[in-house]
Each structure stands twice: as C-alpha cells, then as structure tokens.
Amino acid sequence: MPIMPKLLAYTDGACSGNPGPGGWGALLQAVKDGSTLKERELCGGEADTTNNRMELSAAINVLTTLERPSTITIVTDSSYVKDGITKWIHGWKRNGWRTAAKKPVKNEDLWRALDQALERHTVTWEWVKGHAGHEENERADELARQGMAPFKENR
Numbered sequence: 001m002p003i004m005p006k007l008l009a010y011t012d013g014a015c016s017g018n019p020g021p022g023g024w025g026a027l028l029q030a031v032k033d034g035s036t037l038k039e040r041e042l043c044g045g046e047a048d049t050t051n052n053r054m055e056l057s058a059a060i061n062v063l064t065t066l067e068r069p070s071t072i073t074i075v076t077d078s079s080y081v082k083d084g085i086t087k088w089i090h091g092w093k094r095n096g097w098r099t100a101a102k103k104p105v106k107n108e109d110l111w112r113a114l115d116q117a118l119e120r121h122t123v124t125w126e127w128v129k130g131h132a133g134h135e136e137n138e139r140a141d142e143l144a145r146q147g148m149a150p151f152k153e154n155r
Contacts, residue, residue, distance in 0.1 A: 005030040005037050007072040009062040011081075012130070012140035013054025014148050021151035022049035024058035025143025027136055028065075040065075041139075043147035054144065055081045056110040063117035071122040077130030077137055085114060086125055 008029045015022035023045035030038040042061055045054070055078040062074060076082055092098065092105045093115075099105055128134050130141070 005032040007031075007066075007070055008075065008136075009059075009072055010075045010128075010136040010140040011055070011058035011062060012077060012137065012144045013051050013056070013058055014141065014144035015049060015051040015054060016148060016152050019048055019050050021148055022046055022051065022054040023144045023146065023148025023151070024054040024061065025140045025145070025147055026058050026062045027139045027143065028062060029136070041143055043143040045144075045147035045149075045151045047151045050107075052078070052080050053107055053110060054148075056107060056114060058140070058144070059085075060110065060114050060117050063114070063121055063123070066121065069120045069122075073124045073126055075126045075128050075137065077128055079127055082125045082127045084111065085118070089115060 008031060010027045013022065013024045023043060025043040028040040028042065029036050042065060044057070044061065055076065059074055059076065059081055066072070089111060091100065092111070097105045097108050105111060128137050130137060
C-alpha cells in the first residue's frame with residue numbers, strides 16, 4: 001500500500017486593535033518524504049472582531065475546506081486555540097458551555113463550529129511560537145494580514 005502524503009495546516013489570526021478589523025490565514029500542505037507536493041493558501045477577515053476569533057476562524061476554515069475526511073496536523077501559534085480544543089472544551093460541553101467559574105464561554109459560536117468541523121477528521125494539534133522565524137507560521141501570518149487588509153482600508 002503506498003504511503004499517503006501527510007496533511008499539514010499552519011494557521012494564524014491577526015487583528016488591528018482588539019477588537020478591530022481582523023484577518024485569518026492558513027497554509028495547507030501535502031508533504032511526502034519531506035517534500036511539499038502541494039500547497040494551498042486560504043485567508044479571510046471581518047470588519048470588527050478579535051484576535052482569538054480570527055485564530056479560531058483559521059482552524060475552522062481549514063477543516064471545512066477539506067473535501068473528504070482527512071488526517072491532518074494543525075500547527076497554531078495560539079495556545080488559546082490549542083488548549084481550548086484539546087483541554088478546556090470537554091469541561092465546557094459538560095457544563096453547558098460554561099467555564100469553571102460558571103461564566104459563558106467566550107466565542108462559544110466558534111468553539112461549537114470548530115467542534116463540529118472536527119467530527120469528520122482526525123486532527124493532531126501542535127503549537128509553535130509565533131513571530132519566531134518559523135517559515136510556515138510567518139506565511140500564515142502574512143495571509144492573515146492579507147485577509148484583514150480590505151477591512152482595515154475601509155476604516
């Protein structure tokens with residue numbers, strides 16, 4: 001049986017002001033034997049948002065873009081996203097989307113969308129330090145800024 005390419009997604013969010021105009025970006029790669037076979041860039045934005053919402057939007061858009069159930073590694077520089085989806089979400093769901101302090105979960109709509117998008121995929125989450133020279137993370141950051149640009153210009 002041939003070895004399938006590994007799918008990787010590098011995601012990032014950006015905001016000019018928090019809240020303010022924001023953007024999300026993602027670099028998808030199919031990698032086999034250490035070589036990138038295929039790349040796809042995604043980006044988008046909103047006029048009035050937060051950095052955390054854009055970080056979540058990047059991951060959601062990666063998963064909803066995949067046409068069939070996939071095994072993918074999502075690399076994010078957001079500990080909020082990584083910890084939220086791998087640790088905190090289980091308690092939130094158990095507590096009716098309330099935090100341990102009994103307060104409503106911030107960005108519940110996006111957490112629910114991410115949780116639903118995960119249902120058909122096998123996802124591994126990795127954290128990488130942002131703005132530290134990691135080539136693919138820097139490209140995701142550029143895409144997030146590109147996604148934000150049209151909303152920033154209209155202010």
